[in-house]
Amino acid sequence: MKLEMMRIDVHAHLWSEDYLRLLESYGREDTATQRGLGAGDSPAELDARFAMNDAAGIDHQVLSVSPQSPYFPAEQEALAAARLANDHYAGVVRDHPERFSAFATLPLPHLDASLGEMARALDDLRMAGVGVTTSVLGRSLGDPFFWPLFEELNLRAACLSIHPAGRDAGSPLIARNRMRWMVGAPMEDTICAMHLILEGVPNRFPRVRIVHSHLGGALPMLLPRADEHVRWEAPDVDMMPTHAARFMYYDTVAHGHAPALRAAADSYGVDRLVLGTDFPYQTGAALRRAVVSIEETLTPEAAEEVLTAGEELLPAGNSSRRFRPSRS
Template identity: 35%
Template sequence: MRDENEGRTADGPSRRRVMKTAALATAAATVTGLGPAGTPAARAAGGPRTGRIDTHHHALPPEMRRWAVEHGLLPPEGGPNWGRWDLNKTLDTMDDLGIAAGVASAPAPPEIFRDRKLAVSGTRVFNESLAGLVQDHPTRFGFFAYLPLLHVDVAIQEAAYALDELGADGVLLMANAGGRYLGDPVFEPLFAELDRRSAVVFTHPAGLADARPVPGVEEWIADFMLDTTRAALSLVNAGTLDRYRRLSVILSHAGGFLPYLGGRVEHAGRQGEGPSPAAFRRAVRRFYYDTAMPASPYATPTLLAAVGAGRLLFGTDWPQVVRPEVDRTTALLDRDPSLSRRAHAAVNRENALRLLPTLARRLRK
């Protein structure tokens, strides 16, 4: 049996993948009808110095998967897409889509770390596993360290360890924990410490803290979007971004509904029923937004009008989003008429390099 890794270097595609990519470019144009210029495979030539930076990119290295299985979070076989993460498939997908590097994260429901000892040990497994992935493939991956929000003191300690010793590019915060959203005063010491370190915070939805699902409508379709929106409005209303000006906060999935309900928020603020319109406008322009579902053409015009291309980051949500959909959403982004050539360059790569200097240094070596 031929080794799947044959010919692959730690930081580049195998000879097999290079040859396969050329065939994919032609085949995909025929099957999808997108045409060579709009086909993701046609853009696979992008390398570490030119390719995309995927800031919404999930990973489950072997040690982390073993921990999840041992603690009943995943079945030994099968399970959700993210639970079947595979390094070779990931690198193949990145090569085909011209993704130079993925900033890996492992979002997990805060409730699994309700026990303090488990929070300490499990979080360490998560972050050391991702750090090992980066160490093995320094020009293909970065990572956002997971912080257990139900134990703020543990989160502070883990942030210091991950940022100072593991070389994390930032931290991952779930949108809510224990029914508390990120603007809650209980998280103030954590944000103060992250601000002191000028940290990048990647937020990810956890599921609504107090809602029942709509029958027939999966939670990720709308509830996750509202969860992100609630987290953002919580931060705005608490004045967190105004107090901590060195923080950079990425909102998943293009900010949920946040950029699209600005008029309603400002209307409420003028009536004294929410943050002031000025505070809301400042915050909207402070956040960063990844392109991982929603992608163009629905979201882009409003998002560009609200914040400009300089705050948008390329994201795929791989591997929770399956490969055909990652291909399609990436192709739609490439063909989006709302984005100029210069804006595409900013979204695909330049904004992330500016935001994540540690990763940028590795890619430029």
């Protein structure tokens, strides 16, 4: 199969037991949620994953460790965990280059260390881009504190994959009512995308290929409302949210919900959507549904465009075809 026709899943996970144990040794208490799901690196797990991908018509996955990101107050711990994760991913990709690419993780919030690890991951390990979460130890990704990171990504025209942090969007109402992932995660997507827009990040750093998870959460439903409200809530914004949203990209993880996919396609444009599955949280029939729902909801031409859009994330991708810095 030619590269330009590959169906590439940009939202997939794989965690090694060594990495999860290291996070636990530094104080993470939620790594059990990543175990026992078939998302490890054992031969049996990989064979099962490849069989499911083949059945679903997925040729290639771009891996990320989110939400188990190596974010710790101690720089030494954050850097050790990030390097372990990136070296592990580099090995997995080297062993299965036809099946996997990977997003590098960074030792945030430590900017100098993160910039150094980004250079190592992209230049030496040849990773497909960088993966971060919607917030870092409680600080929004839209905070100008992170602009040095965006500046370097902009210079590289690199891809930045953004995944919910799993921190309840900072809301006790979510945390105390068993809604961390069913409601909290898409709220984190929504808040992060809007904060980036309000801080002018898509316009300030137009070459960064920002990819949000889960269709951007509730963003498709909120853009016209946001356009009206910025006039008095954020009058300094230099670009209307409806327009700024089209400077970014959104994966199609929607659990087969056709109305959500149609809303995103209508709000952003089909050319802003890329295939995502959230493997291993969608496997088997649900993994197949992640592809079929796109084929059944969009026109054949639009569906194929979305399903093959992630090719630009590959090191050998055709940079002229997707993720263009100029938008209409």
